[in-house]
Amino acid sequence: MLLSKFLSGEINKLEPVYATDVGYRYPIVEKIVGDPKAVNDFLKQLADVGILKRELYDRTIYCPDCGSAKTSIHYNCPYCKSFDVEKSSLTEHVQCGYIDTEQHFRLGDKLICPRCNKELTRPDVDFRKAGIWCVCNSCSKSFDIPVPSHFCRDCKLTFTFEDASYTDVYRYTLNPEVGRDASAGWIMVNQIRQFLEGKGYKVETPGILKGKSGTSHLFDLTASRRDAVGETLVIDIAAAAEDEVTEQPVIALFAKIYDVSPGCACLIAVPKISENGERMAKLYNIILFETRDPNEVISSLKIVCTKAVG
Ligand SMILES: [Zn+2]
Numbered sequence: 083m084l085l086s087k088f089l090s091g092e093i094n095k096l097e098p099v100y101a102t103d104v105g106y107r108y109p110i111v112e113k114i115v116g117d118p119k120a121v122n123d124f125l126k127q128l129a130d131v132g133i134l135k136r137e138l139y140d141r142t143i144y145c146p147d148c149g150s151a152k153t154s155i156h157y158n159c160p161y162c163k164s165f166d167v168e169k170s171s172l173t174e175h176v177q178c179g180y181i182d183t184e185q186h187f188r189l190g191d192k193l194i195c196p197r198c199n200k201e202l203t204r205p206d207v208d209f210r211k212a213g214i215w216c217v218c219n220s221c222s223k224s225f226d227i228p229v230p231s232h233f234c235r236d237c238k239l240t241f242t243f244e245d246a247s248y249t250d251v252y253r254y255t256l257n258p259e260v261g262r263d264a265s266a267g268w269i270m271v272n273q274i275r276q277f278l279e280g281k282g283y284k285v286e287t288p289g290i291l292k293g294k295s296g297t298s299h300l301f302d303l304t305a306s307r308r309d310a311v312g313e314t315l316v317i318d319i320a321a322a323a324e325d326e327v328t329e330q331p332v333i334a335l336f337a338k339i340y341d342v343s344p345g346c347a348c349l350i351a352v353p354k355i356s357e358n359g360e361r362m363a364k365l366y367n368i369i370l371f372e373t374r375d376p377n378e379v380i381s382s383l384k385i386v387c388t389k390a391v392g
């Protein structure tokens with residue numbers, strides 16, 4: 083389902099969405115997978131087997147105690163650890179080299195050098211920024227580099243980087259090689275879908291049907307009549323890894339139709355099927371198409387559908 087969203091262009095890049103309470107999420111994938119907690123593992127598996135490509139998008143800090151993503155950064159005094167730290171910028175009088183915080187240069191609305199009393203008017207010529215300077219409001223000490231820590235806005239814990247759980251967040255794209263293979267099947271499915279919808283069928287790609295056993299089965303396409311209580315048509319597509327499709331997809335389709343009992347079951351083997359596969363398809367009453375061309379399937383379906391579903 084996720085793959086078809088990539089192939090149809092509905093998803094181009096899968097980027098996480100930030101929610102202040104739980105951190106990054108992938109809402110589209112959550113809808114498909116169901117359990118939000120399973121989403122990261124699901125995406126990782128798809129990346130591990132090479133279906134998706136991932137790249138680092140962000141890193142997030144979670145509270146080590148309560149797991150909340152609602153954290154802020156505190157910049158602390160290195161001497162007394164207080165975060166009540168005043169930040170100011172340093173200004174340098176270029177001509178005489180005197181450096182101090184900006185407020186020491188301020189005289190009304192003018193900037194006057196406290197050392198040589200000259201007025202500074204031209205930025206980057208008379209004066210320039212010379213870094214930052216911090217003053218601690220608790221212990222009154224000054225320093226240039228504060229020490230950062232994190233504050234959990236949920237459980238109020240203050241924790242250091244050392245204790246933080248620091249997690250990678252990824253952006254995903256479809257591996258273009260997988261895209262080429264899958265898009266051939268996808269084009270096939272879509273053309274058949276358009277034809278069947280034109281004939282008044284309600285079509286799902288992929289479609290899920292519940293069997294007698296209570297198990298739900300996934301087919302590449304399911305179609306049923308909107309107007310009458312027609313019987314269902316199911317289609318699976320199997321593309322050959324080598325030069326021909328084995329009997330495996332025939333067996334898989336048979337197991338599903340045995341439980342679901344559709345009016346008509348088709349297997350499209352791209353480009354052709356093994357002898358054994360053909361024999362088994364006949365045995366199981368599966369209508370077999372051996373082709374790369376969706377139009378060939380459609381012209382046969384015109385006959386098949388009329389017979390099987392009416
Ligand atoms: Zn201090």
Ligand SMILES: [Zn+2]
Nearest residue numbers: 175178195198
């Ligand atoms: Zn000066």
Ligand SMILES: [Zn+2]
Nearest residue numbers: 145148234237
């Ligand atoms: Zn917390």
